[in-house]
Amino acid sequence: VLDAAATAAEAGAAATKPLRATKGRASYLGERSVGHLDPGAVSTSLILRAAARAAVEGGAA
Template sequence: TAAEAGAAATKPLRATKGRASYLGERSIGHLDPGAVSTSLILRAAARAAGEAGAA
């Protein structure tokens, strides 16, 4: 999905906000946890909406 692709696109970025910003350059190569959790929430919401529409 687009949300998952967006979350994956955060891997090469250096964190500048939140707790991860304290890691500086060491944050590069890690997925942004907010982006990953948001993609999971959106996937669950889409699945629930699909199930509700099928009923």
């Protein structure tokens, strides 16, 4: 389950690249935010991937 969640989060993070930020700090960049990954989406995908790896390595006893 964690692996599937991490994979979906990675795909979701990658999908933010062509989007223009309208909320948060990045919204001040306007059109300049296009072409950059959303940091929140990327950090969430990293956390989920780490959790998936830990579960495989026996961290989820």
